[in-house]
Amino acid sequence: MTPEFAYFLKVNVAFVLLYAFYRLFFYRDTFFKLRRTTLLAFFGVALLYPLMNIQDWIREQEPMVEVIQMYSAILPETTITPDNVPETDWHGLLLSGVSYLYWGGVLALLLRFLVQLSSILLLARKSKVMQIYDTRVHVLDRPAGPFSFFRLIFLHPGSHSDKEIDEILTHEGTHVSQWHSIDVIICELICIVCWVNPFVWLLKREVRHNLEYLADDTVLESGYDSRSYQYHLLGLSHTNKSATSLSNSFNMLHLKNRISMMNKKRSHGIGRAKYLIFIPIVGGLLIFSNIDAVARITDELVESSFAEALMPEAIQLPIQLFPAVNKEEPAEMHRGYVLSKEELAAIKRAEEQVFTVVEKMPEYPGGQKALLKYLASSVKYPESAMRNGVEGRVSCSFIVRKNGSITDAEVIRGVDPALNAEALRIINAMPEWSPGEQRGKAVNVKYTVPVSFRLANKHKASVSGTPAKGIDTSGRIFTVVERMPEFPGGQYSLLRYLSQKIKYPVIAQENGIQGRVSCSFVIGADGALSDVKVIRGVDPSLDAEAVRVIKSMPKWKPGVQNNMAVAVKYTVPVTFRLQ
Structure with a gap:
C-alpha cells in the first residue's frame, strides 16, 4: 500500500466515524454556532490526523506493543509471482x-465546480446593482429564488413584498456577514477529492443545513x-433554486427540517459540554x-528478514553470538524482530537524507552467510563479561553510506559496557557493504x-549459576x-528442530x-508452552501444521524480568515456500 493511498483511506475512514459521531450526539441540538465550528473541525481533523507523527510515543507505551504486533499480523501479505511463471496481472x-475511474470523477466534479x-x-457582472434598505443587491432580470455568495446578494425584487424583502435581506445578510460561503467552498472541494465516500456528501449536507x-x-x-x-418560506418553495449549489439559497429545500428547528425548544446550555x-x-x-x-513499517522490516529456505519452508530467527570456545556451532541472524524507535524513524542528516527502508536493502559483501562467518571469526567475548556471567542482546545501528562505508555506529539498546564495546568494535571493522538502492539510485540507509x-553451558555453570532467583x-x-525466553540449546537448535519436525502438507504442495x-x-515461568494460536494464517493445512509443531x-x-522467571508472549x- 502506497503512503498516498494509506493517507486517502485514513481520511475517508475518519469521515465515516465523524459523521456517525455527529448524528449520534449533535444532530438535534440548537447550538448552531458551536455546531458550525465542530463541523469545520471535522474536515480539519480528517485531513490532518494521518500526517501527525507520534510514533515514538506509541512505541514507548508497553500496552501498545501487543496491539502493534497483532495489527501487523493481520495486515495483508504481498504475493510475489516467480519470474518464470507467466501470469496476467x-x-x-x-x-x-x-x-482511472476515480480521477475521472475528480476531473468531472472539478469542471462542474469551475462552471x-x-x-x-x-x-454578478451582468446584473444591475441597486441599494435596497441600505444593502447592495444584484437585481435578477427574471423571477428566481434569492441567494448569496460571499459579499454578493442576488434578488428579484418584483417577486416579493416589502416585508418579505426585509426578511430575505436579513437572512442573506447573515450568510454574508458570517462568511458562510467559505464553509460551502471547503465542502465542495473535499467532496471533489473524496467523491467516492457517501459520508462526505452527507457531512456537506449537514453543513449546508446548519448554515x-x-x-x-x-x-x-x-x-x-x-x-x-415560515409561511414565506413555504410560499417560495415552488420557485426555482439558485443558479448553482455554491450559493446560499434563501428557499433552500428541506424546509421541513428548517421549520422543525425553528419551532424546537432551545437546548439547555449545559448541553455544550457534550462537545x-x-x-x-x-x-x-x-x-x-x-x-x-x-x-x-514493522511488518515490512520483519518480512524482509525471513528469506533463507531450510526445507520446503523458510525460517530465520535472531542472531546468537557465542564465545570463541563455541565457534564450531553456526550462528543465525536477522535484522531483528523487536524494533526500537531508532530503527524505524526516518532521519535527516544536515546534508542528505538517510532512509530506514528502501527497495533494495544494503548487503554485506558475499551476502548473509559471509556476514555470519565474519562475525563468528571476529567477535571476542570480553573476559570481564565471561567472569561475571554477563550475557544478553546488544542492538547496534549504523548507516551504510552511498559508497558502502559504515558510519555512525551506535548502541541503541545495551547490556553491559564490555559487550557494548565489543559489538561496536566488530561493526566498525566491517568492510564496505553493497549500498541500498531507492528507485535505482544508491542511498544512505x-x-x-x-x-x-550467550555464554556456553560450561561457562554458565562455573560463573553465573541460575539467573532467575524466583x-x-x-x-x-x-x-x-x-x-x-530461549529454546533449549539456542536458536540453532530451534532451527534444527523445526526443519526436522515440520512436514509440508501434501494438499498445500x-x-x-x-x-x-x-x-x-x-512461554510460562516454568518454560511450558500454552495458548498457541495462529494470528496470521495462510491456509488451514499450513496453519494446522505450524500449530502442531509448536x-x-x-x-x-x-x-527473566527483575531476576524473576516470568511468562512471556512470543x-x-x-x-x-515451495522450492
Whole structure:
C-alpha cells in the first residue's frame, strides 16, 4: 500500500466515524454556532490526523506493543509471482481501472465546480446593482429564488413584498456577514477529492443545513414573526433554486427540517459540554493512525528478514553470538524482530537524507552467510563479561553510506559496557557493504543489527549459576523482558528442530499454496508452552501444521524480568515456500 493511498483511506475512514459521531450526539441540538465550528473541525481533523507523527510515543507505551504486533499480523501479505511463471496481472489491471475511474470523477466534479463558480461571477457582472434598505443587491432580470455568495446578494425584487424583502435581506445578510460561503467552498472541494465516500456528501449536507439554521435563527432574533416567516418560506418553495449549489439559497429545500428547528425548544446550555467528547475521538483517530504506520513499517522490516529456505519452508530467527570456545556451532541472524524507535524513524542528516527502508536493502559483501562467518571469526567475548556471567542482546545501528562505508555506529539498546564495546568494535571493522538502492539510485540507509551474547553451558555453570532467583506467580504475561525466553540449546537448535519436525502438507504442495504463518504462544515461568494460536494464517493445512509443531516443542528456558522467571508472549513467523 502506497503512503498516498494509506493517507486517502485514513481520511475517508475518519469521515465515516465523524459523521456517525455527529448524528449520534449533535444532530438535534440548537447550538448552531458551536455546531458550525465542530463541523469545520471535522474536515480539519480528517485531513490532518494521518500526517501527525507520534510514533515514538506509541512505541514507548508497553500496552501498545501487543496491539502493534497483532495489527501487523493481520495486515495483508504481498504475493510475489516467480519470474518464470507467466501470469496476467489482473490485480494490477483492476487497480489501474479503479484509478482511472476515480480521477475521472475528480476531473468531472472539478469542471462542474469551475462552471458553477464562473456562472455566479458572470451573473454578478451582468446584473444591475441597486441599494435596497441600505444593502447592495444584484437585481435578477427574471423571477428566481434569492441567494448569496460571499459579499454578493442576488434578488428579484418584483417577486416579493416589502416585508418579505426585509426578511430575505436579513437572512442573506447573515450568510454574508458570517462568511458562510467559505464553509460551502471547503465542502465542495473535499467532496471533489473524496467523491467516492457517501459520508462526505452527507457531512456537506449537514453543513449546508446548519448554515440555514443559523440564518433562520438570526431572522427570528431580529423580531420577525415566526409563523409569517415560515409561511414565506413555504410560499417560495415552488420557485426555482439558485443558479448553482455554491450559493446560499434563501428557499433552500428541506424546509421541513428548517421549520422543525425553528419551532424546537432551545437546548439547555449545559448541553455544550457534550462537545468535549470530540477530544477523545480525535485522540483515538491519532493513535490508530500511528499504530497503523508503525505496524506497517514493522511488518515490512520483519518480512524482509525471513528469506533463507531450510526445507520446503523458510525460517530465520535472531542472531546468537557465542564465545570463541563455541565457534564450531553456526550462528543465525536477522535484522531483528523487536524494533526500537531508532530503527524505524526516518532521519535527516544536515546534508542528505538517510532512509530506514528502501527497495533494495544494503548487503554485506558475499551476502548473509559471509556476514555470519565474519562475525563468528571476529567477535571476542570480553573476559570481564565471561567472569561475571554477563550475557544478553546488544542492538547496534549504523548507516551504510552511498559508497558502502559504515558510519555512525551506535548502541541503541545495551547490556553491559564490555559487550557494548565489543559489538561496536566488530561493526566498525566491517568492510564496505553493497549500498541500498531507492528507485535505482544508491542511498544512505540506517541499518540495525541486534547481537545476542550467550555464554556456553560450561561457562554458565562455573560463573553465573541460575539467573532467575524466583518465579513470578502474579499471572502477568509480558511481551518484552530483560532476558527473552530461549529454546533449549539456542536458536540453532530451534532451527534444527523445526526443519526436522515440520512436514509440508501434501494438499498445500499439490495446490501450490505457500506463505507466512504467524503463531503466538505463551512461554510460562516454568518454560511450558500454552495458548498457541495462529494470528496470521495462510491456509488451514499450513496453519494446522505450524500449530502442531509448536505445541510439540519441549519446555523453553523462561524469560527473566527483575531476576524473576516470568511468562512471556512470543511470536514465531513461519514461512512456507515451495522450492
